[in-house]
Amino acid sequence: MDFRLRRPAERNVYQFTLTAPKGPRYRAPMHPRFPFPSYPTGWYVVAFSHELARGEVRTVTYFGQDIVLFRTEAGVASAVDKVCPHLGAHLGGGRVAGECIRCPFHDWAFDVHGTCVDVPYAPKIPAKARVRAWTVDERHGLVFVWFSHDGREPGWRVPDLDFEGWTANRTIRWEVASHPQEVGENTVDCSHLLPVHHVTRTDIASVEQTGHTMRVVLNLLATGAAIQMPEEVNEVELDVTLHGLGQIISRTHVITAGLRTRQRIHPTPIGPDRIAIFAVANTREMPDPDYTAEIDQIFWDAFVEDFAKDFPIWGNKVWLEKPLLAGGDGPIGRYRKWCRQFYAWPESSADNTEPVAATEPAAAGRANRAAGPLQSFATRLAGLADRFGGVPAVFAPITSRLGGLAGIRTPPPPARADEELDAHLAEGPVRPAAAPLSVPKPATRFDSVQAYFDGLEKRFDSRAGAQIDAVFQWVLRGSPDQLHYAEVRRGVIKQGTGRHASPTITVEMSEADYLLMINGELNGARAFSTGRGKLKGPVTLAMKMQRLFPIDGVNAGG
Ligand code: FES
Ligand SMILES: [Fe+2]
Structure with missing residues (x-):
């Protein structure tokens, strides 16, 4: 096995390459902020549909690499790697011709599957002439690509949505210094809803996890602060479904007012410690189109302002493996355990503790032959941590720092430890649920x-x-x-x-x-x-x- 430390592409971002005796190279970029790989498996949005016109070529950067998007003249959205296999030109400088992208250098043509279908000057197309094409699914105004560490086929489909009776998509894209897992964790973090989002009360109605989906239903009492009506109190049902870590579909029903809105939130990793968030919103149409249009605008303005309130917190927080949770916090441990399925964990480990070599069973096990004294020191500390059930507190900052530098880190706690995090749930909510959720009524009554x-x-x-x-x-x-x-x-x-x-x-x-x-x-x-x-x-x-x-x-x- 060959183990090499790569030079950082950007400050504090290190990655290492493991080359198994057989099989492809596998790179597992991780950032010192998070003890799990930067790019979880799943469907991710890489563009809004309206950003890619027919015949357009556009280069985007996600998963730490350039992806060349193009839309054929027939309208098919496609995504390929940037490097032309001929002499290495960047395909992002190319052009669309019919149903293909042509390289800017010698005009080779590649179809939407990445197969070279024309070399204009050669009598025969070389047998291996192809560029890697990403699996693309364009739905609901969004261009999704499937990302997996090992080239595995998509494990699920992008879910269909009902658009009959909903307003047109409104869209926005943000960038935040964070990880997709942090965005999803927000949906089960019930106790942040009051200080950040004006929710005065939260009850968890249900939490379901089925394979790659997780659904959380919350009953809330929310003030109208986000719509400049702080004295207004609304009864709200928030029904959130995650499909992997790249798709969050949030359905908001303002029960008191009979209004419904739906937000789709799509975090996509740009690189380690940086994500884009593509958001789309729709409002349920009402009998009066003018009223619908106005409510849609009000919801949108409120969403854009309110959702962004989390960003400075996500950008500056530390991801704690053992957070100190209290009654009123949501099922954070359960969420974190569910998230593990999207990373490359080793199949040999019952507890799924090691993120390094899961996609290459031949290379599984500790990366304990790290070249260089720095790496071996970090590895030995990690080994000690394994033997003694944790890093002594005095060594923790050292292992964290060295682990980050060497691309090795102390393995995260086993899955059962995630469950143990949720012991606080037995304590119940912050405020005892003595009375059912209700909206106050005015004390004054009019006879006429x-x-x-x-x-x-x-x-x-x-x-x-x-x-x-x-x-x-x-x-x-x-x-x-x-x-x-x-x-x-x-x-x-x-x-x-x-x-x-x-x-x-x-x-x-x-x-x-x-x-x-x-x-x-x-x-x-x-x-x-x-x-x-x-x-x-x-x-x-x-x-x-x-x-x-x-x-x-x-x-x-x-
Ligand atoms: S480098 Fe792309 S066709 Fe020559
Ligand atoms: Fe939030």
Whole structure:
């Protein structure tokens, strides 16, 4: 066996090459921050579909290497390695011709399978003329490639999604100093939801793991802080399914408001310690297309702002093998155990403890013949750790540092240790679940819609309306119809009955439903999302009405 330390391509990133007596070379890049390989097996997004036009060639960098994407003239998305087998030109400089990519140097043509199909000047195509083609699946506006350490065929398919009745894709791509496993861990990290995402309460409804999928359903009480309505409390069901570590499908049902949104979050490793996150969102359509469009925008703005709040934390945190968990934390150990299947662990190890040589059984075992004194010192320390069940605390920083330098590290704890992490689950949530999740209702009750409008000017909050210049119109169907309006001009209100000539926003619904709404028995957003009420005008302005015309704390005359 040959063991060589490679020069770092970037600071603090080392990789080593094991060459087994038989079989291909296997490189296992790892970063000192994480005791597992940088590139887990699975499907990963490498581009949005709209980024790759017909006839376009585009080079992207993922898994520490250039991947040349091209879309044929018939529209098939394809991905190949960068090096032309002829004389080594970068295929990213090539062009699409028909259903092939042609090399920029001598014009050899390769089809979507990587097979050379034309050498323009030669009578015969060399038998081995091919470039490695990645397995590609383009779905739902995303170009996926399958990554595995050992060229294994895809272990599962990219899941199908229902698009009937959903708004068009909205997309964004971020880059973060992290690892895909860290993104997924966020879905089971229940206790970060309050400080980071305005969730005031979390109950785990279910956790299921089946093969490459893991599904977590959470019941939440979330404030409307992300949509500038901090006083609003919503009952939310968050249903998240992971398909490997490259696909997270999150379905959010705001039960109180009858709204549904879906986010697809796709972390893809760029290199060790750096990932791209491709995100796509859709909103469930509602009877009123204008209302749908506005809610879609509000959800999107909230998602983009809220999701990114994790990034500085992920970028600076340390991955602890033995985190100190407490009651209220989620099933983090269970998640970590599930993640192990996506790495190259040795088949010979019952506990799956060694990430180094799993894809090459011939090379399995400790990399204990490391060349050079630095590596052998690190290896001996790792061996000691194995014998004595852990590294003495005094040596831990040394082994961690040397392990990173030599491409060797102390093996992660066995899978059973992941399960032991979850002992805290028996302690229950942070706040005892004494009462079922519920949204508070206003204390004040109105006997009639007329009573609501009789006190409107008195209840008007001039500070909340200081920056507002708008006309609010109510059209409440009954016998007879109730028509009211309120002109709000920079903190001053002028109320009237009838129809205003130029309302900024109009609320239309039955008088009976409006009475239910102001008494907290019908959620306003739900009324509009189900078509029970109609809103003409900007939803963002409607969202301010509760603050402009507060209900609680006054004598409503009821
Ligand atoms: S190097 Fe690609 S065709 Fe010659
Ligand atoms: Fe988060």
